[in-house]
Amino acid sequence: MTAPSLYIHIPFCVRKCEYCDFYSGVAGEAEIDRYLDALEAEFRLRFPDGLAPRTVFIGGGTPTRLSAEQLNRLGKILRARVSLDGCIEFSCEINPGTLTPEKAAALKRMGVNRASFGVQSFQPKFLKGLGRIYEAGTATGAVEMARAAGIERVSMDLMFALPGQTLDDLKDDLTRALAHGTEHLSLYALTFEDDTPLTRQLLNGEVEPCEEELERAMFELVGETCAAHGLERYEVSNFARPGAECRHNLVYWTGGDWHGVGAGAHAMLGGEIGRNAADFKAYTRMLLDENSLPVADRELLAPQARAESLLLMGLRLKQGVELATFERFAGASFESLCGDAARRLASMGLLELTPTHVRATSEGLLLLDNLVVELAAAMEPATA
Numbered sequence: 001m002t003a004p005s006l007y008i009h010i011p012f013c014v015r016k017c018e019y020c021d022f023y024s025g026v027a028g029e030a031e032i033d034r035y036l037d038a039l040e041a042e043f044r045l046r047f048p049d050g051l052a053p054r055t056v057f058i059g060g061g062t063p064t065r066l067s068a069e070q071l072n073r074l075g076k077i078l079r080a081r082v083s084l085d086g087c088i089e090f091s092c093e094i095n096p097g098t099l100t101p102e103k104a105a106a107l108k109r110m111g112v113n114r115a116s117f118g119v120q121s122f123q124p125k126f127l128k129g130l131g132r133i134y135e136a137g138t139a140t141g142a143v144e145m146a147r148a149a150g151i152e153r154v155s156m157d158l159m160f161a162l163p164g165q166t167l168d169d170l171k172d173d174l175t176r177a178l179a180h181g182t183e184h185l186s187l188y189a190l191t192f193e194d195d196t197p198l199t200r201q202l203l204n205g206e207v208e209p210c211e212e213e214l215e216r217a218m219f220e221l222v223g224e225t226c227a228a229h230g231l232e233r234y235e236v237s238n239f240a241r242p243g244a245e246c247r248h249n250l251v252y253w254t255g256g257d258w259h260g261v262g263a264g265a266h267a268m269l270g271g272e273i274g275r276n277a278a279d280f281k282a283y284t285r286m287l288l289d290e291n292s293l294p295v296a297d298r299e300l301l302a303p304q305a306r307a308e309s310l311l312l313m314g315l316r317l318k319q320g321v322e323l324a325t326f327e328r329f330a331g332a333s334f335e336s337l338c339g340d341a342a343r344r345l346a347s348m349g350l351l352e353l354t355p356t357h358v359r360a361t362s363e364g365l366l367l368l369d370n371l372v373v374e375l376a377a378a379m380e381p382a383t384a
């Protein structure tokens, strides 16, 4: 059995981006120091005997909002409880505008071997529209800083379907990202989340959403450009050189287990979801003043819900969903639960069935939500 992975959430940002609905906020140095005290307490309470995760991912927020000293302290907290002996990948999200050579060195000392840069765009007009804190060009310097510190593996996040973005704008962003020898790219279409400044601008008619046809053309352009540079689409929004796939995210997409530490972090262990308090003040109070774990709730997924969530995540992958894992989660074979529906979707050219996997075709990838709804509906009578 593979050791669970570890996710650590740092919920602080320099300021809030216009489109963001993640759990993150702005805090002063004293609050961040107290948060690190709380993280240390959570590691101590949760893992009295330590842990040896297969992968580690520090996300946010903006982990590099922490100062170099605070990152060094985080490294110390980890070293006290976490063995990296069997760890095959240790990623940290980096907002390019916040990295310094000292912070890059602190990450390297901590054990980070993969830098995941939230670039979003290389063009000033789009960076400004998204409310990102850095100037165009900063991303290039940040990648060089990480490499100079010895963090060789580089991933970049870019966004497309931005208001006013053309195919040429996107081509330009892709070319610049790939020019850095980037081994992994994540490309997400902008979504207008409820209650964000960008969505308010949309509702006020100040920005126009990208048209559906253009978004589809962009999705195809992304695939073609990455393929031409040797990066394969291994998940609907993720591209990698062979062997450079994000091993941590593969744990999420293949129904694996992980621990979650930090405010708002989720864990998944044996079909049980654990959610930490998504408020860093409540999180620190529970750990430091009440000496209790900061768990907001726990939910044991029913077999159908667990199998459905596996389909939802796994059909995003090029390799698809492993039927043996599906059967382990659902308590019955894929054939007995979804066989007829899957064959109907396969005859429409949307799904492919092999003796070991079920996967979406490239047409099917564009209709993923519908595929999952159809398969879940087929499961209903059998497992209700």
Ligand code: SF4
Binding pocket: 012, 013, 014, 015, 016, 017, 020, 021, 022, 024, 060, 061, 062, 095, 118
């Ligand atoms: S840096 Fe990331 S988490 Fe922070 S506000 Fe911007 S998008 Fe949200």
